[in-house]
Amino acid sequence: MSAHHIAIRSIVAAPLLGESPKGGWSAEIKPDDSVHALIAVHTDAGITGFGSVFTNGGLVEAALKVLEPLYLGENALEPERVSEKLNQNTFWMGRGGTLTHTISGIDIALWDILGKALGQPLGRLLGGIYRKRVMPYCSVLMEEPAAMRVTLARFRAQGFRAFKIGWGPFGRRLDAKLDEAIVKAARETVGEDSQLFVDAGASDAYWPNGLRWAINTSHMLAAFNVGWFEEPLKPDAIDDFCELRRQSAVPIAGGEVLTRRQSFTSWLTRGAFDIVQPDATKVGGISEQRRIAWMAEEFGVKYVGHGWNTALGVAADLQLAAALPHVDLVEFIGGSAYVDGILAEPFKLDAEGHLEIPMRAGLGITLDPAKVARYSPGAAALFTQPAA
Numbered sequence: 001m002s003a004h005h006i007a008i009r010s011i012v013a014a015p016l017l018g019e020s021p022k023g024g025w026s027a028e029i030k031p032d033d034s035v036h037a038l039i040a041v042h043t044d045a046g047i048t049g050f051g052s053v054f055t056n057g058g059l060v061e062a063a064l065k066v067l068e069p070l071y072l073g074e075n076a077l078e079p080e081r082v083s084e085k086l087n088q089n090t091f092w093m094g095r096g097g098t099l100t101h102t103i104s105g106i107d108i109a110l111w112d113i114l115g116k117a118l119g120q121p122l123g124r125l126l127g128g129i130y131r132k133r134v135m136p137y138c139s140v141l142m143e144e145p146a147a148m149r150v151t152l153a154r155f156r157a158q159g160f161r162a163f164k165i166g167w168g169p170f171g172r173r174l175d176a177k178l179d180e181a182i183v184k185a186a187r188e189t190v191g192e193d194s195q196l197f198v199d200a201g202a203s204d205a206y207w208p209n210g211l212r213w214a215i216n217t218s219h220m221l222a223a224f225n226v227g228w229f230e231e232p233l234k235p236d237a238i239d240d241f242c243e244l245r246r247q248s249a250v251p252i253a254g255g256e257v258l259t260r261r262q263s264f265t266s267w268l269t270r271g272a273f274d275i276v277q278p279d280a281t282k283v284g285g286i287s288e289q290r291r292i293a294w295m296a297e298e299f300g301v302k303y304v305g306h307g308w309n310t311a312l313g314v315a316a317d318l319q320l321a322a323a324l325p326h327v328d329l330v331e332f333i334g335g336s337a338y339v340d341g342i343l344a345e346p347f348k349l350d351a352e353g354h355l356e357i358p359m360r361a362g363l364g365i366t367l368d369p370a371k372v373a374r375y376s377p378g379a380a381a382l383f384t385q386p387a388a
């Protein structure tokens with residue numbers, strides 16, 4: 001090892017199980033389903049970087065085996081180059097899917113290593129610090145109106161001042177009156193002083209609605225001062241997104257299912273979104289997300305990160321929020337053990353409902369090995385350097 005080269009010695013994954021939050025999916029996630037995994041990159045300098053991947057842990061482990069010959073011995077201080085090497089050399093192996101999701105976690109961990117090696121917060125290494133705090137919006141699943149009120153009142157009492165409700169019955173019962181009653185209950189509960197967003201979750205299986213529904217629904221949402229309408233159409237319906245954006249009464253958000261920077265080009269050039277929501281744990285990592293966010297900036301499209309699925313995804317989003325000129329929100333899932341229950345010092349809202357962006361080295365957060373072990377039988381390997 002020298003100051004200019006820190007070699008990757010091994011990369012291990014630990015699936016998270018037992019407390020997986022519901023997704024509101026029509027085939028609902030069960031607590032023991034593995035849909036999120038943590039990644040650790042071990043190096044010959046004794047520095048370990050951590051990342052997070054949104055997919056099944058077994059798929060991540062399989063992807064690591066495929067990628068291993070490409071990353072072993074590589075320089076952990078060069079995240080963008082190493083991630084691009086993994087991208088370029090797996091074009092025929094399932095680009096955009098499990099491999100890209102897994103590369104995302106590796107890339108986040110490599111940036112963490114670079115920050116730790118240099119003693120700098122990631123936001124600075126990504127170009128500079130525009131802000132040191134940002135508002136998390138509390139993301140919760142839609143429920144029937146009475147239950148919706150109870151859930152949102154609880155999170156408002158915790159100090160959140162921005163909320164997103166989505167999935168669940170919305171749009172799926174083909175009952176516009178129910179949809180409106182849920183949004184009305186939400187607006188009344190969070191108050192006029194809070195921001196409120198609505199996520200149809202049309203990337204769910206067999207989404208039943210089309211453009212006409214989305215246009216009509218946008219007018220209902222405008223009456224409740226909803227700040228954006230997210231995934232209102234099937235995720236590949238780019239023509240309908242463009243038309244909806246022309247006719248909608250509220251801003252249109254989407255992009256969480258897209259992976260790789262190349263996929264975003266047509267959505268941005270064609271004007272399909274007011275708000276783009278790439279997910280650093282799927283899209284290719286911080287390297288890819290930063291480029292997408294800057295591309296959005298050039299098109300006047302607002303960028304909001306979607307990496308809510310673990311504390312490491314949130315930490316990556318916070319550093320990106322620091323390093324881009326116009327970020328004022330990050331997604332934050334309400335009540336997830338994988339966010340609130342794995343850090344030595346959990347995220348805490350300030351009096352105005354903001355999160356402080358850590359200015360410690362790397363991602364700026366510390367995993368608690370004992371806490372991670374509660375949700376992952378393989379957790380020990382994340383924190384143990386491989387034998388020499």
Ligand SMILES: [Mg+2]
Nearest residue numbers: 199230231256
């Ligand atoms: Mg969403």
